[in-house]
Amino acid sequence: MSATITLSSISWSAPDGTSVLSGLDLSFGPVRTGLVGRNGTGKSTLLNIVAGNLPPSAGSVAVGGSVALLRQAVTAPAGETVAGLFGVRDALALLQRAERGEATADDLADADWTLEARIEAALVRLGLDVAPDTPLATLSGGQQTRARLAALVFAEPDFLLLDEPTNNLDREGREAVGSLLATWRAGAIVVSHDRELLETMDAIVELTSLGATAYGGNWSHYAERKALELAAAHHELDVAEKQEADVARRSRQAAERQARRDSAGRRKKAEGGVPRILLGKMKDTSEATGGAKARLAERRQGEAAEQAAAARERVEVLDPLTVSLPPTGLPAGRTVLAMEGVTGGYDPASPVIRDLDFVLTGPERVAVTGPNGSGKTTLLALATGRLAPFAGIVRVAGDIAFLDQQITILDPSLSILENFRRLHPDATDNACRAALARFMFRADAALRPVASLSGGQMLRAGLACVFGGPKPPDLLVLDEPTNHLDIASIETVEAGLRAYDGALLVVSHDEMFLENIGVTRRVELPAG
Structure with a gap:
């Protein structure tokens, strides 16, 4: 009998009574299905309901086969190792006793002599070369994600349930996850905003406020439909x-x-x-x-x-939201950023960036790329003056705006409108309202506290505050702007940045995003 997942009239409401899922009827077979939709439509909730971690408010779930769930942003318990993720600590300890000649006859009868080879194969499949006794705390966030995914693959479930598996992964990690799913022959339900990953899917299911709609084919086919x-x-x-x-x-x-x-x-x-x-x-x-x-x-x-x-x-x-960015008037060929012999980081004894020479002229669009730990965010901090170099010179000509991953330019305790007034104290009330309206924050939407915004709304509010002043910046610097955004929000940002006529310096592992915003040059940093 083929593995199947059937959801009948599934509904779920948040603790405050807000309806998230309502009357969903869906079925999944042993194929790879991408689950897409705007933030807040219930994608992660649906995965947790299927996994049995969250009871639905109404309806029923029938799962034929085993499922394994990869959650977002899981904090590793103190002392946890790779072997702990795989659930094989005791079995490995038994093999170690056998190697030392300390195992009993009963131990030897229970020993799984293929265990270490199978663990290694699962880790290699995700591009990891680490020992089973490696503490998770010594791994980067991306490596931990890959180790968790390797542990799921090791268990050989009938269905993989993956919640944003490529978030915070560098290019190598994204390719490893993509390669795994491209060769995965069991079922998979993948929540993702990674359009390259969604191209490997057999089907797309979209969640909206109107319900769920299934589309055969991959991301490109879905986009055409x-x-x-x-x-x-x-x-x-x-x-x-x-x-x-x-x-x-x-x-x-x-x-x-x-x-x-x-x-x-x-x-x-x-x-x-x-x-x-x-x-x-x-x-x-x-x-x-x-x-x-x-x-x-x-x-x-x-x-x-x-x-x-x-x-x-x-x-x-x-229809996705659209934003319009005012012109900067930046002349072509003007140098907006020059870094000469720059060495910097957080420890003078081991600088992350060494002897960097880099010039950016308007209206160039430059992507800073490289594996995790190579110093991409450090380079942006040096370029924007948030970090002083140990050696070398950084020169910025013109206005510069920096939006980091947390959009720290905004005060979360204030509303969007209050943040705008804080950053542009001379703007009139009408000018404030008009600027925010261009970014779809009209009327009461402008009064929302920043702390209550989703990732996409936060980035949009940051752009509104940066570009809503009397003169937009000549250079915009972005650090992983698509992390935690849904695809509709990413496409909104892409559309806005395509219309921006200033210089752009961006860190991103999202190749489709870099292509869609028209990156003209790359600075590749070596592994740290």
Whole structure:
């Protein structure tokens, strides 16, 4: 019997009562399925429900086969080792006793002599060369993620449940995960914003506020289908809005005709010559007819408004947000950043960056790449003046803006509007509101506390505050801007950056993002 996962009428609400999933019916077979959707649509929640870690508020889950879940951002317990992840500490200890000649006959009967080779094979499959007794605390975050994934593969589940497996991984780590899934022959449900990884999927399931929709094929096929759906939704909205306007126009014309008839009746009454009883009957008939027509018009207007609202909601779900960045006026060829013989880091005895010469001219788009630990974030800190070099010179010509992974330019205790005013104290209230509206923070949305924003909203708010002033920066520096963003938010940022005419310096492991923002040059840092 093939491994299957079936979800029937699944609903789940957050502790505050907010509905996250509602009436979902989904089934998964032994294929690789990408699970996509905007942040907050319940992707991670759905994985935890399937894994049995979270009971649904309503509905049922039927799992035929074994599942193994890779969570996001798991903190390693103190003293945990790679062997602990694999759940084989006791079995390895038995083999070690056997090698020392200390094992009993019963021990030897239970020994798994293939264990060490199978552990090594699982680690190698994820590009790791570490011993089973290696403490997790000595591994980087990306290495820990790969070790956890190797442990899941070692268990040979019928379904892998992976929640953003390539987050915080360098290029090598991303390629290892992609290679694993490309050759995975059991089932997999993968929550990811990594479009390269999603290209290896057999199917895509999208979660939206309207529910779940399954698409056969990989990311490219899904994107094509979505473009067609969006075009159809815009057409339906145009038709619905035209119908709504036509109904309103016809209702208005009918009301005007009825008003003219009523006016004519009143004139006849004033002129006399019509028996009183007949006038009364004519009045009753007119009122009855007018009331019936008014109710009919009201019902038709209500129906047309509902159809237009439904069509509008569908477009809003399908259509990604867009942002527009004002021009910088940066002349082509002007040097905006020069680093000469720069050596720096956090320990003078072991600098991360050594003797770096680097010049950036407008409007170049430069990506800083390299494996984790090679000093990419350190280079950005040196370039933006957050870190003084041990040696060498850093020169910046023009205005510079830096958005790090945590968007620390924003004060989380303040609202978006308050942050904007803090960064642009001379801006008028109208200018503040207009600038934030360009980034889709209109009316009460501008009053939201920064601490309550999602990752995509936080980055958008940071861009709004950076680019909303009287003069946008000549150089924008970004550190891993796509980490923790959903794909819709990534595409929004891509669209905005494509329209930016200043210089750009960005650290990112997302190759599709770098391609889509038009990177023209790369600075490759060697492994540390």
